[in-house]
Amino acid sequence: xxxxxxxxxxxxxAGEREAARxxxxxxxxxxxxxxxxYELTDEEVxxxxxxxxxxxxxxxxxxxxxxxxxSARPSDAMIxxxxxxxxxxDPNPPSPDIGTIWIEFLPDSSVGxxxxxxxxxxxxxxxxxxxxxxxxxxxTPAALKIIPAVAAETRIECFVExxxxxxxxxxxxxxxxxxxxxxxxxALLQRYRLKDTQLPRIQLGDPVARYLGLRRGQVVxxxxxxxxxxRYASYRLCV
Amino acid sequence: xxxxKQPKSILKKAxxxxxxxxxxxxxxxxxxxxxxxxxxxxxxxxxxxxxxETLIDYPLAKAPYDASxxxxxxxxxxxxxxxxxxxxxxxxxxxxxxxxxKCGYTxxxxxxxxxxxxxxxxxxxxxxKAKDFKVVEKEELEKWCSEVxxxxxxxxxxxxxxxxxxxxxxAGSTVNIDLLDEPKPVDGAIVEGLGKMSLDGGTGGKQQDVxxxxxxxxxxxxxxxxxxxxxxxxxxxxxxxxxAPSLDDLSGRLDTMHLTLEGHTPEFGSRxxxxxxxxxxxxxxxxxxWRM
Ligand SMILES: [Zn+2]
Numbered sequence: 001x002x003x004x005x006x007x008x009x010x011x012x013x014a015g016e017r018e019a020a021r022x023x024x025x026x027x028x029x030x031x032x033x034x035x036x037x038y039e040l041t042d043e044e045v046x047x048x049x050x051x052x053x054x055x056x057x058x059x060x061x062x063x064x065x066x067x068x069x070x071s072a073r074p075s076d077a078m079i080x081x082x083x084x085x086x087x088x089x090d091p092n093p094p095s096p097d098i099g100t101i102w103i104e105f106l107p108d109s110s111v112g113x114x115x116x117x118x119x120x121x122x123x124x125x126x127x128x129x130x131x132x133x134x135x136x137x138x139x140t141p142a143a144l145k146i147i148p149a150v151a152a153e154t155r156i157e158c159f160v161e162x163x164x165x166x167x168x169x170x171x172x173x174x175x176x177x178x179x180x181x182x183x184x185x186x187a188l189l190q191r192y193r194l195k196d197t198q199l200p201r202i203q204l205g206d207p208v209a210r211y212l213g214l215r216r217g218q219v220v221x222x223x224x225x226x227x228x229x230x231r232y233a234s235y236r237l238c239v
Numbered sequence: 240x241x242x243x244k245q246p247k248s249i250l251k252k253a254x255x256x257x258x259x260x261x262x263x264x265x266x267x268x269x270x271x272x273x274x275x276x277x278x279x280x281x282x283x284x285x286x287x288x289x290x291x292e293t294l295i296d297y298p299l300a301k302a303p304y305d306a307s308x309x310x311x312x313x314x315x316x317x318x319x320x321x322x323x324x325x326x327x328x329x330x331x332x333x334x335x336x337x338x339x340x341k342c343g344y345t346x347x348x349x350x351x352x353x354x355x356x357x358x359x360x361x362x363x364x365x366x367x368k369a370k371d372f373k374v375v376e377k378e379e380l381e382k383w384c385s386e387v388x389x390x391x392x393x394x395x396x397x398x399x400x401x402x403x404x405x406x407x408x409x410a411g412s413t414v415n416i417d418l419l420d421e422p423k424p425v426d427g428a429i430v431e432g433l434g435k436m437s438l439d440g441g442t443g444g445k446q447q448d449v450x451x452x453x454x455x456x457x458x459x460x461x462x463x464x465x466x467x468x469x470x471x472x473x474x475x476x477x478x479x480x481x482x483a484p485s486l487d488d489l490s491g492r493l494d495t496m497h498l499t500l501e502g503h504t505p506e507f508g509s510r511x512x513x514x515x516x517x518x519x520x521x522x523x524x525x526x527x528x529w530r531m
Contacts, residue, residue, distance in 0.1 A: 113292050140338070142331040145288045200279035 099129025
């Protein structure tokens with residue numbers, strides 16, 4: 001075999017490995033978006049590797065990663081979960097703080113203020129409520145400070161591609177986390193006569209909290225399987 | 240449980256001002272003070288972020304201006320925006336400029352160098368004197384377009400204050416940054432120089448003096464401004480007429496006079512033991528908690 005052929009073969013293999021990585025991240029992020037309650041079809045979520053390669057191998061187009069972006073709308077069930085029930089004090093509560101989500105993979109080898117600002121501007125210009133930016137490098141600390149600065153307009157979350165190669169919530173040791181709606185949350189606290197601060201806590205930066213896009217003050221129900229007690233639930237307040 | 244006896248705190252008592260009447264008032268004041276502090280800090284941090292964003296695109300002036308001869312407007316604005324920066328903020332600015340393939344020195348229009356050769360380290364100064372010879376990280380070299388720019392940038396860095404801007408309040412206006420290569424004195428610079436001269440003689444100088452004085456006094460933070468730290472000078476009243484020292488006074492101490500150091504008689508052991516004994520007497524015996 002000539003060296004040129006060998007080189008070409010090696011390149012193909014490297015390309016294949018890279019495509020496999022991207023496919024796994026693509027699947028995980030779709031599962032994540034679906035688990036949060038956005039509308040995605042099962043075909044979109046459970047795309048096979050071959051279909052994935054087919055979808056993004058348009059000749060003449062840019063690389064795979066440049067084309068990896070999509071949006072999703074919240075399902076009705078999700079809107080209900082995020083809605084604010086009317087109370088005596090506030091008979092006309094604000095509409096649920098949820099909306100269309102935009103997900104984008106960024107190929108850049110370093111992500112700084114400029115890239116983050118451009119992403120934020122893209123989200124605002126297209127009225128996306130939430131944006132998820134997936135990079136293959138860590139974002140600079142200065143760029144991360146943009147996120148709270150634009151929080152009034154749009155909600156930005158960041159993930160590193162390598163963290164999405166496996167779906168952590170599929171691991172057998174990670175129990176199922178379910179977000180409670182505001183009504184369920186109130187009912188729970190009333191039933192046990194608790195203040196929310198008396199609940200055990202889950203950190204905002206906890207991998208599962210990040211996966212579900214939890215916000216401060218939300219309560220998740222954690223369902224564990226137990227050999228002796230069947231299934232039992234516990235609750236945690238996101239702080 | 241024993242309620243009669245509180246454990247003694249080894250910490251100094253927190254002394255809050257006695258100026259306000261009720262506890263609620265005081266609590267509100269303290270809460271407000273901290274809220275203001277946090278807000279102020281957030282404002283400054285946002286300011287630094289926006290300044291960093293602006294300075295990524297510097298210099299604004301095109302040729303013939305360059306790093307060795309920056310335009311007056313760019314240099315002035317650069318110095319002004321840099322005031323609240325800490326060295327770490329400045330490093331972030333350099334990093335952000337590098338991400339955009341620019342020389343790390345803000346007033347330099349050149350791209351940074353990238354030699355594209357592998358390896359983590361580079362050897363520099365091989366054709367100069369022995370003292371110039373250095374082994375440096377490639378990453379460190381690739382931050383700049385040239386060695387002079389590295390010098391220019393670090394010359395600025397060492398002038399930045401290590402303390403965060405929200406803690407250096409009173410001195411904030413006094414941070415003045417010099418450049419290794421200041422704008423060349425053309426007509427504009429002379430005008431600025433003249434302006435500066437008159438300013439220094441006028442209010443500017445006075446403000447600076449006041450700020451320096453405040454810094455010297457130590458009332459730099461918000462605490463002093465809001466009067467949260469309540470300083471009162473209380474004169475000690477003298478009730479009896481002053482008496483000249485006499486030998487009678489000394490008679491009791493004559494046997495220890497040779498131990499006196501500049502009027503102070505050090506005591507070892509004896510006094511501490513005494514105090515210890517007294518404390519033990521005060522206690523109604525150890526381990527009596529269980530009785531109550
Ligand atoms: Zn330069």
